[in-house]
């Protein structure tokens with residue numbers, strides 16, 4: 001592992017594909033070839049090789065962590081891996097490919113800058129490929145890599161590679177959200193085009209996977225438009241010894257988008273009061289400005305009654321506010337989404353009661369078309385639903401803001417997380433009856 | 440890179456602060472597990488960043504096996520005092536007396552016995568959440584852990600039934616008697632921890648730095664020789680953890696890389712006596728951190744088994 005120098009960027013990516021496409025082998029290969037594997041990991045690998053690998057070291061064992069998985073030979077949950085090169089640090093979410101585990105892919109991909117979808121060169125594009133590509137698009141992941149794996153088993157055929165590429169490009173226009181898409185022919189098992197360029201693909205001019213991961217432009221992946229600050233925690237010292245803190249009233253949270261400067265006007269929602277940022281407080285001293293995704297504490301000019309769940313926003317490009325919402329929901333539990341049933345909905349820093357009024361459509365993963373239905377959504381289904389919340393949400397469309405446009409649904413009683421939702425853009429912005437703050 | 444861009448440590452920091460504030464906002468009785476080790480030292484700084492100028496809104500909790508490095512205890516107590524935070528300590532020894540835990544015949548390590556002690560403390564204080572310093576890069580089973588890791592009313596972790604964690608929306612809901620373990624450092628690596636310690640100029644106990652110590656060889660590791668048994672009225676708490684006449688004993692220039700207690704912490708030979716040296720050493724290391732902990736060596740699934748039973 002190389003010694004890192006500041007500043008160094010962090011890239012988060014996830015891998016997806018069907019069982020046996022080679023995801024675990026690929027990650028094992030990246031760790032191994034970038035020399036992020038350590039002695040005792042190799043030792044543990046060798047120990048378990050006799051049981052599962054017929055005496056051969058199995059790179060996949062590096063990420064298939066849990067015993068149940070080793071026994072069944074499938075990855076059942078998201079595993080996170082970490083490695084670094086002199087250029088970047090990486091967080092890898094190894095998201096499983098089994099058809100039942102779409103929820104894990106959504107989990108692993110929701111925080112990713114980039115998704116790698118593996119395709120077995122022999123099998124070509126299958127429903128899983130479409131599903132995973134679609135989910136990556138739906139989640140608004142900016143960068144996509146299609147890794148055409150096991151090229152060694154199709155004699156490194158350029159024609160085969162092109163065929164797969166054509167088929168995916170055929171349905172990609174329906175998924176026009178990716179900032180860039182790369183196709184890379186590789187053999188995860190042998191390491192071709194994973195870290196180093198392969199001698200078997202003279203016809204391929206692009207970078208190896210790692211070279212791409214090290215250089216893809218991610219600086220603009222965070223949303224610096226339209227300031228949004230969901231209030232997370234009210235910071236009010238009890239009996240401070242420092243007299244200057246007697247009237248300290250800070251609003252702590254993580255900036256969900258945009259930039260905020262000291263002295264800037266803001267609007268507090270839903271109450272609709274305009275005020276000014278007096279101070280941007282941090283433990284390291286006050287700041288002149290702060291930006292997404294920093295965690296800070298804002299002090300406002302006026303003493304307004306603000307609590308967790310409120311949102312402080314810039315005065316331009318106001319968000320929407322509504323209790324009737326439309327969203328695409330990925331369902332994550334065996335008990336289907338039940339119209340009429342009450343769920344808890346967690347959006348930014350607040351949890352409200354919500355009821356699904358109706359299911360409008362459901363994605364058919366073969367055609368990638370939304371088909372009208374009013375059947376409940378089952379596990380791993382993705383569809384459009386109409387939701388009513390007990391209290392209006394202040395929100396943006398997921399397409400413009402991943403953090404103020406997303407929510408989870410929690411089943412009451414069991415408290416299980418059963419759904420992930422992405423809100424459609426509001427039809428109109430909130431119109432606060434601004435009373436400039438005056439006493 | 441634009442000026443509106445966070446480097447990796449700033450990113451990890453803001454993520455961890457967000458997680459800590461979620462805990463403060465969503466739970467009624469959280470606690471922070473503070474051992475004095477390097478990971479929990481980072482947690483303290485993150486808590487300061489999350490909650491100052493207010494008081495830290497949670498007490499510290501530590502479970503002692505009774506085999507601790509004295510340096511660590513001193514450090515732990517002092518830091519809690521400096522930060523003005525209440526420190527709750529529960530010990531395996533007390534648990535024996537109360538009958539909450541039983542010594543396992545033939546087993547010296549009290550690592551396993553921390554589980555019932557921790558669970559009893561959670562019940563005693565009605566904690567609904569414990570913040571811990573575990574990282575996913577430490578070990579295979581940890582690699583699957585969530586930031587908010589749900590434990591049932593027996594304190595157990597069910598790896599097959601974890602709540603999906605999407606975006607930064609953490610589901611913190613628990614029913615009475617159930618419990619959450621929260622790991623703000625989930626995405627940190629050992630290297631990140633040391634870089635953060637350097638950047639924030641954090642004090643760490645001196646056993647992390649190179650010093651001279653008598654050790655003996657056991658199970659492929661160099662274990663520290665326990666303090667002498669002085670109180671003859673009580674059985675030797677370290678019986679079985681002392682070198683036998685046939686064991687190789689050596690005075691070494693060494694340090695710890697990860698701290699459990701004296702019985703399960705392997706010392707590594709090292710001249711590193713500054714944070715910079717340690718960072719250099721970690722970057723060149725050929726053994727992952729947990730490789731120096733005797734408690735994980737036993738079986739490949741050791742950590743997974745302990746976690747299912749309610750371990751940190």
Ligand SMILES: Nc1nc2c(ncn2[C@@H]2O[C@H](COP(=O)(O)OP(=O)(O)O)[C@@H](O)[C@H]2O)c(=O)[nH]1
Pocket residue numbers: 017018019020021022023024025026060075097149150151152153186187188189190
């Ligand atoms: N020939 C060949 N076999 C591969 C390649 N990548 C993976 N495999 C094999 O395919 C099987 C499944 O791989 P694995 O990584 O476990 O797949 P996962 O289920 O997607 O994680 C294993 O036997 C691998 O050795 C490759 O590039 N070429």
